[in-house]
Amino acid sequence: MSFPYTFPITLSRDIGHFVDVPQLQSLRVLVWSDYNKNALLDDHTDNFTGLTFSTALHGGFKLCSLSVPMSLERLWLYFERENLAGRHFAHLEILEEQKIVWEGRIMAVGFDPSGANLSLNIEAAGYWSSCRDQFYDSADSGNTDWTSGSHTVDDIIKEMLTEECPDINSDQTNIDDPGLNVGGIDLTDRDYPQNIIVDKLPMTSDGTDQWHFAIWENRIPYFKQRVATTLHWTTFTSELGSGSSLMQSAYELRNSVLPVKDGTEGTALAESDRRSGVPLREYKLTIQKGTPTAAENEERDRALAEKQRPQQSQRFNLTGRVWSTKDSGAFIGKPLWNVRAGEVLRIADLVPYSVSTPELDALRTFFINETQYDAVTDTLTVVPDRPSRDLLTMLVRNVQMEQQR
Numbered sequence: 001m002s003f004p005y006t007f008p009i010t011l012s013r014d015i016g017h018f019v020d021v022p023q024l025q026s027l028r029v030l031v032w033s034d035y036n037k038n039a040l041l042d043d044h045t046d047n048f049t050g051l052t053f054s055t056a057l058h059g060g061f062k063l064c065s066l067s068v069p070m071s072l073e074r075l076w077l078y079f080e081r082e083n084l085a086g087r088h089f090a091h092l093e094i095l096e097e098q099k100i101v102w103e104g105r106i107m108a109v110g111f112d113p114s115g116a117n118l119s120l121n122i123e124a125a126g127y128w129s130s131c132r133d134q135f136y137d138s139a140d141s142g143n144t145d146w147t148s149g150s151h152t153v154d155d156i157i158k159e160m161l162t163e164e165c166p167d168i169n170s171d172q173t174n175i176d177d178p179g180l181n182v183g184g185i186d187l188t189d190r191d192y193p194q195n196i197i198v199d200k201l202p203m204t205s206d207g208t209d210q211w212h213f214a215i216w217e218n219r220i221p222y223f224k225q226r227v228a229t230t231l232h233w234t235t236f237t238s239e240l241g242s243g244s245s246l247m248q249s250a251y252e253l254r255n256s257v258l259p260v261k262d263g264t265e266g267t268a269l270a271e272s273d274r275r276s277g278v279p280l281r282e283y284k285l286t287i288q289k290g291t292p293t294a295a296e297n298e299e300r301d302r303a304l305a306e307k308q309r310p311q312q313s314q315r316f317n318l319t320g321r322v323w324s325t326k327d328s329g330a331f332i333g334k335p336l337w338n339v340r341a342g343e344v345l346r347i348a349d350l351v352p353y354s355v356s357t358p359e360l361d362a363l364r365t366f367f368i369n370e371t372q373y374d375a376v377t378d379t380l381t382v383v384p385d386r387p388s389r390d391l392l393t394m395l396v397r398n399v400q401m402e403q404q405r
Contacts, residue, residue: 027051027101027337027375029066032091035103035127035167035219041090044068049119051375053094053102055341057385058198060214060222061102061126062370064092070111070120078109078120092124100217101337105129105167127215130167131194136160138187147290150183153201157213157223160193168219175223178203178211180298186290200288202295203302210302212342224342226367226385232343234323234331240347241317241379254283254307259300261287269300271308283307318380336380337373344368345382 029048033039050067080086087106094102108123138146144159154177161168180202187196203211210226255274259266266287274280285303287296322339323331339345346365370383 026096028095028097030093030095031087031106032093035091037091041087049376051094052372053337054370054372055102055126056370056383057212057214057341059126059128060216060341061104061128063126064094064102064104064122064124066092066122066124068120068122070118072118075111075118075120078106078122087122092122096335096337103127103217103219127167127219128194131161131165131197131215132192133167134164134192135190136164136187136193136196137190146183146185146187148183150181151185152177153180153182153203153211154178154223156182156185156187156201157193157197157221160196161221164193168215168221171220175221176211176225178225180295182292182295184290184292185288185295202291202298214342226342230344231346231365232324233339233345234348235318235345236349237347239318239320239322241319250310252307252311253278253309254281255304256280256282257285257300257304257307258282259285259287259296261291261296262289266293266296266300269297269304271304315381315383318382319378322380336378337375339368339371339373339380339382341368341370345384 027045029044029051030040031042031044033041044066048066048068050065053064054062056062078087080088087109090106092104092106093100104124104126106122106124107129110121111118112121136143138144140163143163144151144155146156154175157175158172161172162170182202185200187200191200197213211223212226214222214224216222255278256268256270258268268282270280283303285300287299291299318336318339320336321333322336322345324334324338344365344367348364366382366384368382369385372381373379374381
């Protein structure tokens with residue numbers, strides 16, 4: 001089943017000029033023998049009855065679920081039996097024309113034999129999952145001893161990908177250097193690169209600037225700073241779907257962080273300008289054994305920056321379309337499937353423009369931490385990240401621009 005989208009021609013709103021270019025959009029769903037696309041196994045573009053796919057940080061392309069009506073004879077080609085490999089680890093990609101919207105490996109297949117109409121159910125995972133295929137151990141022959149000398153996070157990531165992640169593209173030009181010395185870290189406990197990236201490597205360069213790792217189109221790895229000064233997408237309250245909940249919660253607010261490494265307490269850090277009426281709320285941060293003091297303090301500072309403000313809502317849903325800013329200054333209507341984790345979204349008409357000095361309340365401008373798109377209902381679920389100081393700066397700038405109109 002293909003899903004066409006025909007948009008209105010032009011509309012204007014009080015915050016700028018919006019243009020929906022009439023277009024017919026559909027998603028193509030292809031299954032290849034491998035990521036090199038040596039053989040096309042199936043084209044499910046016109047016959048799928050269910051399709052959802054997601055993105056997340058860390059990770060990039062996350063999960064995909066696909067349902068396809070299929071005869072029993074063809075369905076069995078997807079299952080491993082005797083000398084037939086089935087379709088496990090085959091390359092699945094979702095395209096908008098030639099643009100990759102999602103890609104990954106088929107990890108599970110199934111069907112309901114009791115149903116009147118047979119449908120194949122496919123589950124796939126982005127290539128971030130391949131970072132859990134093989135173990136990395138810095139003590140292995142040829143690997144670097146990270147416990148001595150000066151090293152940065154990007155050095156470690158590049159070596160792990162090269163040595164233990166053969167499915168990841170060898171193009172490492174998008175793995176940036178955060179400038180943080182992590183010399184002294186012990187990576188001899190034989191673990192998956194994915195676990196090491198998420199749990200053992202500091203993701204901050206100054207205590208506030210977070211970094212994220214992702215595998216995007218063509219299996220290319222990215223290690224980038226979370227830059228929130230660019231507004232990628234704009235939407236409106238009229239396009240918020242059912243089930244959306246915009247809420248601030250102070251349940252997990254903490255304004256003092258105590259690092260603890262191998263049972264030894266480090267130097268606590270408290271919010272310097274705690275707001276009136278907010279009690280002292282302490283948090284104990286576990287630091288990996290062997291982490292250098294400088295990196296320990298960076299983790300502590302980042303934890304405080306994340307936790308000293310109320311957390312925003314869990315998720316909300318969008319329907320219809322989303323608006324992309326172009327060089328012309330107009331906002332161009334785009335299908336929802338284009339939105340991904342790591343981008344910035346603004347709900348333009350949610351907070352009154354009369355607010356002169358707004359605080360970043362995460363009720364209007366969000367850094368996107370996770371998305372899930374449902375092609376059948378044309379609904380995008382957005383999971384926002386905690387606010388950042390960059391977003392506050394951008395929000396103030398946006399309000400000032402509106403007041404000058």
